[in-house]
Amino acid sequence: MRMKTYRAATSTAAFAKVKSELGDEAVILSNKTVTENGCKCCEIVAAVDNQPARPARPQQDTKEGVVDAALRDSVGWQREWSQIKGQIMALMKPQMDPARLSPKQRVALEYLEREEVDERVLTHVYCTMRETENCPVMTALDPLLKATPFTSGTWTNTFHAFAGPGGAGKTSSLVRLALRMKKERPGMRLCLATADGGRGKGRLILKHYAELSGLAFREIITREDFALLRDEARQFDMILIDLPGLSGRTTLEEWSRLYGLDECPDLSIHLVMNPYYSKGQFERFMDKYKSEQLASVIWTKLDEACTFGSILNMAFAGGLPVSALSYGPGLKNSISPATEEMIWRLMFMRRLPDGNTQP
Structure with missing residues (x-):
């Protein structure tokens, strides 16, 4: 077995080093905060069974080399499944004869298509009608x-x-929900926690609003920090945790295992998304952030979006309910607990939860 120690400014960066050098089969032996040259950093000790050296990669300084590397690193079955889905949809779409629908149904289907609703959803709706x-x-x-x-x-x-x-908009959504719940229930014991390793801007925002609002604030830098937070959980009615954006190929499931979130049955994870990501980005995010603990989707920056079909697309693809809708630049009175009526009004009437109409 080969064992090595990795240090980085944040645990995410240290974990990325482990994965890059030792691969997916690496076993995390320890994860702790240490002081190096007067600064705190994350130290991870990882090990892996002895493996033969990886074959040298071809040069990537040419256009062909970049393409070859991308194709080699992508997962084959994903490409095959994408092709199969494309072929199925190509066969199904000619069968969607608008003449078989009533004028009102046709108008509705055309509207959904303009809202960039996915063909899979359109096909399902067409067949049902x-x-x-x-x-x-x-x-x-x-x-x-x-x-x-x-x-x-x-x-x-x-x-x-x-x-x-x-x-x-993870950090702003967390703060907005915390302020809303504190306003509705002044005696509610809320704790705001950040897991960005102490380096991100979100940490300062959370700490600032926690101090202003009289809320508790905690930092999660290592696995032990989350274990300590679980130990004191009885002090709070709700603990809201701001997770870092995951870089590279790190997935939510991997990050959760590293910090012990996967061992917390009392945890729900909410995926924060914008409605104007591309179809390819949504598919990547769904794969990157899949988790058994994923419980809902929070949609943000609705006032900046031109179409809202992606809300329906994600609900159809992932089966996750929508829990909140966020809009506007302010932190107060700019998020609403979601209802189905609210979402349909947004999609068909372009009406934001605050009653304003999106142009």
């Missing part, structure tokens, strides 16, 4: 999208982690 005479479009759509409002009464577990790509 075709099978039932004069079937209203909402009858076909209702089973595809569910909402579980983010309130203390609905989400009764203690730990809630906010995950998603960098810039999606």
